[in-house]
Amino acid sequence: MTDLTKLTIADARDGLKNKDYTSLELTDAFLGNIEKANDKLNAYVAVTADKARNMAKASDEKLGNGTGGALEGIPLGVKDLFATEGVHTQACSHILDGFKPTYESTVTANLWADGAVMLGKLNMDEFAMGSSNETSYYGNVINPWRKAGSNQELVPGGSSGGSASAVAAHLCMGATATDTGGSIRQPAAFTGTVGIKPTYGRCSRWGTVAFASSLDQAGPIAQTVRDSAILLKSMASVDPKDTTSVDLPVPDYEAAIGQSVKGLKIGIPAEYRMDGMPEEINTLWQKGIDWLKDAGAEIVDIAMPHTKYALPAYYIVAPAEASSNLARYDGVRYGLRVPGKDIVDMYENTRAEGFGDEVKRRILIGTYVLSAGYYDAYYLKAQKVRTLIKRDFDLAWENGVDAILTPATPSAAFGVADQDLHSDPVKMYLNDIFTVTVNMAGLPGIAVPAGLDNSGLPLGLQLIGKPFDEATLFQIGQVIEDAAGRFEPDNWWG
Numbered sequence: 136m137t138d139l140t141k142l143t144i145a146d147a148r149d150g151l152k153n154k155d156y157t158s159l160e161l162t163d164a165f166l167g168n169i170e171k172a173n174d175k176l177n178a179y180v181a182v183t184a185d186k187a188r189n190m191a192k193a194s195d196e197k198l199g200n201g202t203g204g205a206l207e208g209i210p211l212g213v214k215d216l217f218a219t220e221g222v223h224t225q226a227c228s229h230i231l232d233g234f235k236p237t238y239e240s241t242v243t244a245n246l247w248a249d250g251a252v253m254l255g256k257l258n259m260d261e262f263a264m265g266s267s268n269e270t271s272y273y274g275n276v277i278n279p280w281r282k283a284g285s286n287q288e289l290v291p292g293g294s295s296g297g298s299a300s301a302v303a304a305h306l307c308m309g310a311t312a313t314d315t316g317g318s319i320r321q322p323a324a325f326t327g328t329v330g331i332k333p334t335y336g337r338c339s340r341w342g343t344v345a346f347a348s349s350l351d352q353a354g355p356i357a358q359t360v361r362d363s364a365i366l367l368k369s370m371a372s373v374d375p376k377d378t379t380s381v382d383l384p385v386p387d388y389e390a391a392i393g394q395s396v397k398g399l400k401i402g403i404p405a406e407y408r409m410d411g412m413p414e415e416i417n418t419l420w421q422k423g424i425d426w427l428k429d430a431g432a433e434i435v436d437i438a439m440p441h442t443k444y445a446l447p448a449y450y451i452v453a454p455a456e457a458s459s460n461l462a463r464y465d466g467v468r469y470g471l472r473v474p475g476k477d478i479v480d481m482y483e484n485t486r487a488e489g490f491g492d493e494v495k496r497r498i499l500i501g502t503y504v505l506s507a508g509y510y511d512a513y514y515l516k517a518q519k520v521r522t523l524i525k526r527d528f529d530l531a532w533e534n535g536v537d538a539i540l541t542p543a544t545p546s547a548a549f550g551v552a553d554q555d556l557h558s559d560p561v562k563m564y565l566n567d568i569f570t571v572t573v574n575m576a577g578l579p580g581i582a583v584p585a586g587l588d589n590s591g592l593p594l595g596l597q598l599i600g601k602p603f604d605e606a607t608l609f610q611i612g613q614v615i616e617d618a619a620g621r622f623e624p625d626n627w628w629g
């Protein structure tokens with residue numbers, strides 16, 4: 136019998152409708168994989184097996200009487216950042232110990248309304264701060280990929296490392312994720328999966344634990360471009376509960392798949408050719424250019440002169456917003472409370488024990504750049520830089536560019552506990568060099584697997600689109616997927 140967990144969402148959707156198998160069988164197959172693999176990969180921090188089986192049974196009934204939704208019976212994983220009613224939601228932080236929301240996030244509610252089945256909550260960097268999934272209170276996630284002939288454990292990227300690892304290892308068919316500076320696209324690139332960060336305002340942020348509110352955006356991680364299009368269609372909505380939700384209809388993204396890219400203008404920004412970037416990344420980028428050229432797209436050079444300021448500006452804006460958002464964790468309202476001699480002592484004890492080092496570092500940076508005397512020099516300047524970054528993109532669109540092609544990350548997945556990266560946080564932050572510009576400008580960006588490096592690890596290319604033009608990213612992304620092929624890690628985990 137075929138391994139049901141290897142199916143794409145698109146195929147499973149057809150198989151379920153044809154009654155080739157039931158959602159319960161599909162769900163049990165994934166629960167079986169999780170049981171075998173989670174000890175080794177640490178992708179899930181909570182498995183909701185009973186809930187999953189109940190949801191699957193309800194889906195089977197609907198599939199039986201022809202009332203199923205667009206994702207009826209499809210088992211998914213949920214990043215621990217999304218509020219799920221009555222279920223573990225801790226942003227993988229100690230400070231949210233025991234927190235179970237009384238309500239559901241809009242994004243997950245949309246998925247369940249379309250019939251998807253929840254397998255559990257996925258590991259992530261604490262409060263989505265990180266690029267390696269090593270800041271999680273629940274321990275790091277392991278990338279199912281390894282270098283050829285090596286047993287070294289590699290990181291899956293972050294902060295949605297649990298989502299990416301679970302999709303790559305077939306512990307779910309697709310997963311929700313979020314991206315503030317690259318947290319969907321970088322882990323997707325590190326695990327050979329597809330990740331799209333939609334335009335800011337496309338998915339509701341209601342019920343998603345806030346990190347940096349002007350940058351955070353939800354999106355899917357999936358095995359294929361088509362599956363990402365299917366998931367985003369369900370996740371996205373116009374939501375009066377989120378004032379930044381934009382009132383535009385959600386198109387049928389899947390309809391863009393398979394459409395020709397002939398005549399589309401693809402911009403190549405020279406500023407993304409960084410000094411010291413491994414030659415393999417440049418080679419991969421050139422391959423992508425050639426594939427799109429062969430498919431009839433027009434390749435044009437574009438200038439993005441403010442690119443080099445994006446990373447420092449992001450690491451001012453994001454911590455500033457984080458320091459404000461995280462002020463609410465005081466030991467009174469949610470999760471952990473560490474007693475003290477008075478209330479101030481209790482606040483201090485709770486926050487000292489509840490937050491990990493990276494979160495504390497961001498809170499300190501954030502309060503510093505917002506403090507009197509430094510606000511103008513740092514925060515205000517970073518906001519001005521943000522406008523200039525957005526203008527670089529606006530100019531490209533005004534010149535008729537339909538999408539921009541860049542590498543997704545400056546390297547392939549690196550080793551767990553890499554001393555070089557951990558000794559200097561700025562080196563870790565460099566992982567976001569190609570992705571933060573997109574968040575700063577509020578644009579959509581997709582990472583698509585495009586090849587393997589010399590040691591056999593996946594690498595991704597990124598496509599950046601015009602506001603609310605995710606459809607074009609799926610259209611071009613499919614051409615890259617078709618040209619590159621799909622990539623599977625060797626199953627060493629069980």
Ligand SMILES: NC(=O)C[C@H](N)C(=O)O
Nearest residue numbers: 263264265315316317318
């Ligand atoms: N949240 C993200 O998008 C990840 C980014 N590396 C950060 O640590 O801010």
